[in-house]
Amino acid sequence: MKEETSNNSRRKFLKSFGISVGAAGVVSSFSLIGAAKAAAKKPAEMVNLLTQDGQLVQVDKNQLRPTVNEPLDELQKRGREGIPGKSFVMVIDLSKCRNARKCMSACQNHHQLRADQHHINVLQMQDAEHTAPYFMPKPCQHCDNPPCTKVCPVDATFKRQDGIVLIDNERCIGCRFCIAACPYSARIFQWTEPKDSEKYKDLTYNIEANVPQKKGTVSKCLFSADRLREDKLPSCVSACPNGVYYFGDRNEDAVTNGTTGETVRFSKLIEENAGYTLMEELGTKPRVYYLPPKNRAFEFNGDLLNEENLH
Amino acid sequence: MKNTIKNIAALFLIFVFSGSIANAQGWTVPNSAKKKQNPYEATSKNISSGKKIYNLHCKSCHGDPTMANMIPLAPVAPTDLGSQNFLVQSDGEIYYKVNKGQGAMPTFEKTISDEDKWMVITFLRSFDKNKKMKQQVAEVKNPEVTDVKFELNVNEADKTMLAKLSGVTKKGKRVGLQGIEMSFLVKRSFGYLDVSGEDPYTNESGDVQIQFPKDLPGDREGQVNMLVKVTDDAFYGKLEEKRVVTLGVPTDPVNPLDERAMWGTRANAPIWIIVTFVGGVLAIWSVIFLVLFQMIKLPKLAKNKD
Numbered sequence A: 001m002k003e004e005t006s007n008n009s010r011r012k013f014l015k016s017f018g019i020s021v022g023a024a025g026v027v028s029s030f031s032l033i034g035a036a037k038a039a040a041k042k043p044a045e046m047v048n049l050l051t052q053d054g055q056l057v058q059v060d061k062n063q064l065r066p067t068v069n070e071p072l073d074e075l076q077k078r079g080r081e082g083i084p085g086k087s088f089v090m091v092i093d094l095s096k097c098r099n100a101r102k103c104m105s106a107c108q109n110h111h112q113l114r115a116d117q118h119h120i121n122v123l124q125m126q127d128a129e130h131t132a133p134y135f136m137p138k139p140c141q142h143c144d145n146p147p148c149t150k151v152c153p154v155d156a157t158f159k160r161q162d163g164i165v166l167i168d169n170e171r172c173i174g175c176r177f178c179i180a181a182c183p184y185s186a187r188i189f190q191w192t193e194p195k196d197s198e199k200y201k202d203l204t205y206n207i208e209a210n211v212p213q214k215k216g217t218v219s220k221c222l223f224s225a226d227r228l229r230e231d232k233l234p235s236c237v238s239a240c241p242n243g244v245y246y247f248g249d250r251n252e253d254a255v256t257n258g259t260t261g262e263t264v265r266f267s268k269l270i271e272e273n274a275g276y277t278l279m280e281e282l283g284t285k286p287r288v289y290y291l292p293p294k295n296r297a298f299e300f301n302g303d304l305l306n307e308e309n310l311h
Numbered sequence B: 001m002k003n004t005i006k007n008i009a010a011l012f013l014i015f016v017f018s019g020s021i022a023n024a025q026g027w028t029v030p031n032s033a034k035k036k037q038n039p040y041e042a043t044s045k046n047i048s049s050g051k052k053i054y055n056l057h058c059k060s061c062h063g064d065p066t067m068a069n070m071i072p073l074a075p076v077a078p079t080d081l082g083s084q085n086f087l088v089q090s091d092g093e094i095y096y097k098v099n100k101g102q103g104a105m106p107t108f109e110k111t112i113s114d115e116d117k118w119m120v121i122t123f124l125r126s127f128d129k130n131k132k133m134k135q136q137v138a139e140v141k142n143p144e145v146t147d148v149k150f151e152l153n154v155n156e157a158d159k160t161m162l163a164k165l166s167g168v169t170k171k172g173k174r175v176g177l178q179g180i181e182m183s184f185l186v187k188r189s190f191g192y193l194d195v196s197g198e199d200p201y202t203n204e205s206g207d208v209q210i211q212f213p214k215d216l217p218g219d220r221e222g223q224v225n226m227l228v229k230v231t232d233d234a235f236y237g238k239l240e241e242k243r244v245v246t247l248g249v250p251t252d253p254v255n256p257l258d259e260r261a262m263w264g265t266r267a268n269a270p271i272w273i274i275v276t277f278v279g280g281v282l283a284i285w286s287v288i289f290l291v292l293f294q295m296i297k298l299p300k301l302a303k304n305k306d
């Protein structure tokens, strides 16, 4: 596997190198000043490059670097390990959800998904004939006993120490066993070329955002693991205008509301509002907790539902 | 006949339409609701707690009062709640609108308590140029002071914290400042957890004592990062202190990957799975080899029989 990745980056380097020699490379990430200095010291072979603003410049060939910010190996390694000492949890307050769907569009922007692909989906629920309908956002539950990772034949999907379940698209062979195993239908399969695949094709694969997406592999909610690394809340959590989401660290017993920024005790929030998890009878031990849709801030309005968005 | 129906339909449409236009422009509040009075006085305590709630629930859309820095939503941008145009409304009117919401403005009927809503209205009223004078209630007045600072004392045995806020008067005497709200905040991953409790206001001698929660997890040694500050910068400017205190419950984070589990990757698969699998493979191959071995022996056996 390692062999293959390093080959890959060598190939990429050669590719970008070739382009550069062809004077069509993008120079913004090379240090032009550094190149000029080096050239002053020891005249080496120079190449012509076209800058982003259309200027033709000469650069020392030795100064050329591929436009890769972080090497794939490093991203893969830290993505597999996770953030030590953390145990991430999400709390979704159903009494505040009015189907604004801002979480969904923020997620789709972040993870290169088309409008019909969902890492998180707001569902219209009705538990029984005479019970009240409500809206329920449903991301991956990041189960503590995940059935999905048990079935993967190639170790592509895994759980890390901070509790997040991720997929390694460099390994995934697209067998879709995990889709069948997940009781929450949290996973999607990339049947076609992903959205904007042309635009992102030179990006180094980041396992923590699953971008760029790859045709023939599986994708799902990642709790925005790349944002968590920068102490930022997941995309959906910060995008919600109605204060539905809380997100935080169970080890610290604190969750923060993405809308108000208010931090509260996780245990108190769950206890005082009778929080529950989805289908706990399956023993999957979800990390996403729900607060029941009682005392709702918004009337249920089925008209708000855009049928086309429901898949 | 057909025409009459058409006419009626058209009339009906016009009626519905004009109704919705009127609704979009104005926001009618029933007269009974307008008369509702704010039961809370405009003390600086109430105003500063109103500001806190405002910052939590209203600021993200409406911006800061009187600054007109609301977010530009279409078609109707949120109002600047500190503008005099807004504040001509009665307390009851504002209260009603906060409760009901309209369009992009959510309802706060159930999301914030009545008391908190009135506090916000008290805070907004403090920007009202017409009512300001009349609303000033006799309060404790702190003398004019310079060099304001606070001292922090941490008692690890009973998990309390004491802050003493003081300033130097014109006569050069250091005195405690009374009735000022302090915030005791614990740093968590994505924000600060407020542990100030119910009444974090300084007393006559400028002291405020809080009880740190007995069950709040800290790191391995029980350390937590504290941020203590005067809640409202409007009084004495920004006054804050960061400190690491050992008041939390020592917590060892469990790494779920330490245990072998079914859901683990190859590296931490349960021993019984590894044993069964390896055993199974070995058993199958030995049977195959056994059979092959016997088959090699067949010709020999045949020869022996002859």
Ligand code: SF4
Pocket (backbone or CB within 6 Å): A139, A140, A141, A142, A143, A146, A147, A148, A149, A165, A181, A182, A183, A184, A185, A186, A187, A220, A284
């Ligand atoms: S919700 Fe589904 S995909 Fe997510 S961890 Fe659980 S089983 Fe796996």
Ligand code: SF4
Pocket (backbone or CB within 6 Å): A151, A152, A153, A154, A155, A156, A157, A167, A171, A172, A173, A174, A175, A176, A177, A178, A179, A217, A218
């Ligand atoms: S689809 Fe990919 S991640 Fe899912 S089980 Fe198959 S190889 Fe593993």
